[in-house]
Amino acid sequence: MTEFSREELNQFIGLHRESKNFINLNPIQRGGILTPEARKALVEFGDGYSIYDLSPGLEIEKIPLVKRFISDILPRFLGADAVRITLGAREGIFNVMHSITKPGDTILVDGNRHYTTITAAERAGLRVIEVPDSGYPEYRIDVENYEALLKEHKPKLLILTYPDGNYGNLPDAKKLGEISKEYQVPYLINGAYAVGRMPISMKEIGADFIIGSGHKSMASSGPIGVLGMDKKWEKPLLRRSDRYPEKSVEFLGCELRGSAIATLMGSFPAVVERVKNWSREVENSRYFIDKIEEIDGIKQLGVRPTGHDLNFLETRVFYEISKRHKRRGFFLYRELKKRGITGIKPGMTKNFKLSTYQLKKEELKIVINAFEEISRMD
Numbered sequence: 001m002t003e004f005s006r007e008e009l010n011q012f013i014g015l016h017r018e019s020k021n022f023i024n025l026n027p028i029q030r031g032g033i034l035t036p037e038a039r040k041a042l043v044e045f046g047d048g049y050s051i052y053d054l055s056p057g058l059e060i061e062k063i064p065l066v067k068r069f070i071s072d073i074l075p076r077f078l079g080a081d082a083v084r085i086t087l088g089a090r091e092g093i094f095n096v097m098h099s100i101t102k103p104g105d106t107i108l109v110d111g112n113r114h115y116t117t118i119t120a121a122e123r124a125g126l127r128v129i130e131v132p133d134s135g136y137p138e139y140r141i142d143v144e145n146y147e148a149l150l151k152e153h154k155p156k157l158l159i160l161t162y163p164d165g166n167y168g169n170l171p172d173a174k175k176l177g178e179i180s181k182e183y184q185v186p187y188l189i190n191g192a193y194a195v196g197r198m199p200i201s202m203k204e205i206g207a208d209f210i211i212g213s214g215h216k217s218m219a220s221s222g223p224i225g226v227l228g229m230d231k232k233w234e235k236p237l238l239r240r241s242d243r244y245p246e247k248s249v250e251f252l253g254c255e256l257r258g259s260a261i262a263t264l265m266g267s268f269p270a271v272v273e274r275v276k277n278w279s280r281e282v283e284n285s286r287y288f289i290d291k292i293e294e295i296d297g298i299k300q301l302g303v304r305p306t307g308h309d310l311n312f313l314e315t316r317v318f319y320e321i322s323k324r325h326k327r328r329g330f331f332l333y334r335e336l337k338k339r340g341i342t343g344i345k346p347g348m349t350k351n352f353k354l355s356t357y358q359l360k361k362e363e364l365k366i367v368i369n370a371f372e373e374i375s376r377m378d
């Protein structure tokens, strides 16, 4: 057997997060912060397969409380007929592609799609056509542009990212629902940045599938996601194994295993409440953008006024400083860190995205002041 030195092994112990108590502006992290209840659940179910303690012998999805959550509570929350737990948004997108298309088929996606839409499509062997955005400065997706491409390419699936993960743009998802019905093409709404943050309903949008990400937007430790579907897709998506008639093929029996589901359930009451407060989140985000744009050389890109907590800023003022600063682009990250703020990618100064989700007014003011101070640096 291979021998490892103690040094080699011990480096893995005691990992910690230096900036745990900082104000974190990283969009991918703001919606995944656990509630106290979920944090408790994480510790309680931290041991591998310990969820089975709830009912040894039963399928996890059939443990009464889990079952109620998946087959009643989540469908109502998503406006879907059936829900499956996935390992994340990307896996859910792949599950749909893999179940309802064949390799070589074409799908139509918005130009602001997440990269995982592309990797999922590659894994499923699909040809991807992108509906272009309007370019600088709005990067708007006009869903009516799906129509011409629909006629031309006869896609087997439409995907809309709602909102996209760069600009936080919210295209007219309902309108695309109508278009998808008219052309009878299944429609998937990728709500990785919507489900668990803002009100959203698959049925109201008129979509066939809805995707959410637990670790991104549902106050859960990951990896975990939700996939909601219209009942007409249960047959292909929930098809059963020939040899194990109880087990689903697409989900390899059942994707739900570790502690993540306990956190998703533990935080769910708070998630339901926070979704109701979405308009306040948008107000806070607009307040932040208004204030930050008072600084010369900072401008929000994407559709205005913003309708989401995730925003993309063009920050020429920081870029100009980086050109004369000895630390170059890294100065911004360091200056923010000195002020207890993290979440902007190290090295970025020209533009970057950030989220104000669930930050308190006082915290927003700290960030605004920090940006102002830094913008005045020589």
Ligand SMILES: *Cc1c(COP(=O)(O)O)cnc(C)c1O
Residues within 6 Å of the ligand: 028, 087, 088, 089, 090, 091, 113, 114, 116, 161, 163, 164, 165, 190, 192, 193, 212, 213, 214, 215, 216, 224, 225
């Ligand atoms: C983050 C993100 C994903 C991937 O989410 P996972 O749950 O980590 O797979 C997919 N789509 C969008 C739009 C995202 O922002």
